[in-house]
Amino acid sequence: MYRPEPDRDSRQWWERLAGGEFAVQECDACATVRFPPRAFCPACRTEAWRWRAVEPEGTVESWIVNHQPFMPGFQVPYVVVMVRPATVPGCLVYGGWRGERPPEPGERVRAVRIRVDEELSLVDWIPAETSERADIHPFDRKSSH
Amino acid sequence: MTNVAKRLLEFRDRTAIAGVGYTPFTRNSGVSTLTLACRAVLAALEDAGLTPDDVDGLATHRVGDSAPPTLVGPALGLADLSWHLDQFGGGSVSHAVVGQAALAVAAGMAETVVCYRAINARSEFRMGGTGRGVPASPEVQYQAPYGFFAPPQQYAMYARAHMLKYGTKAEHFGQLAVTQRANAAKNPRALMRTPITLEDYLASRWIAEPFRLLDCCLETDGACAVVVTTRERARDLRRPPVSISAAAWGGGTSHLSGAAADPTVTAAAALAPRLYAQAGLGPGDIDVAELYDCFTYSVIVQLEDYGFCAKGEGGPYVASGATSPAGELPVNTHGGFLSEGYVHGMNHIAEAVSQLRGEAGDRQARGAEVALSTAQPGYILPATSALILRRA
């Protein structure tokens, strides 16, 4: 697998994820939410912001079924989904697919937390209606406000 | 009209491409990218009837995979370049390199600039991503942990979004692959010259669904170069000059994790109006188009975003035969990156020049006076670039 290398803009985001929180930045001045983490609000170009924990849900915009072994450590074939988060609709995020069937266009999905170790969690996606499964872990839904 | 726009019009047809040069396209060149670059630069100068002593500018783009002008200049004994450009970037900046050379020539910073791209994209730095580390970019951390980082994967994701939204079909992609292979069969330079059928396309193995092997461009070792000078000077040189009517870059749309309203629209949609305005032309004036075909889908989306058909109609437009050699807009007459070889954009420009000179032999498009040549339409970097060229 590929272990992400957080940078000075993203370190806190990864730390929050590892703690079970799915967060985006919210601009102090204009309340625009943004992802991925960046110092400046692209809407009003100011720097002050806070983390906002959000419901990790969205809709499936597209997906691939990967067959070529581009990266060692991944069993092919595997599915990667492109999701439009409900809370940051101007943005697209990518993740693995944990559904027991293929994704459907436009379907509602929610994030599941893949705990790699103490310091690292990743975000995969499942159909929103998936009931509790032993192998998947939701994100905390409490707000950090 | 703003002063900026007026000044831009003075740029129209001020400069020209006076020569093109290639190395052979192979899967293993056996030489360095520096050697490939020198060979292509010398070949382009020979084509133009110039010598290295005439060169006062060099330009390239690269992603840490090739020889920069500061190596190529000394290697060719060029002691004092008055202008050079070492542009970071992949396919999306390929045409900006020639555009910037044209600006330098128009401004008098240099008189004869050779633009080149030299890559060992199969034997050394595999462009498709197989066996290569992930690129250094802040964006990678949000994608690579999911096994998602290679260009065929990224483009496959956007291709499916287009299929879902507009009903674009695998057969549309397949028809492009088949037509481009037929074009390559008429091109002695092409790596892949054995004709294929739609059945061959559909039977080719999956790379990243919805892409099959035959949706993907070749990984190629090779180099290509073009000589940019003033139109006046080009007229006195060996070959029929091809003027640069417009050069534009930008567009600003990326489909990485950040803001992206619609993954079926590329940076070309924003750039195209500026490009056409600069040339004083529209899509209907383009006689032949060399459209960046890293993957079949990129051609379909550019047909839309450069205005040759309505949004979403790229697939049916291809199915109508419009982009075949006998159609209203012959596309990728050399076979493109899918079948000629992949030199990251420069070989599209060189093919457009061949077409406008009327020297493309069996694959010559009829009445080719104006050509569009385009760069990677901006899915990966938030920018694209393009040239409109015309027979001077």
Ligand SMILES: [Zn+2]
């Ligand atoms: Zn703001």
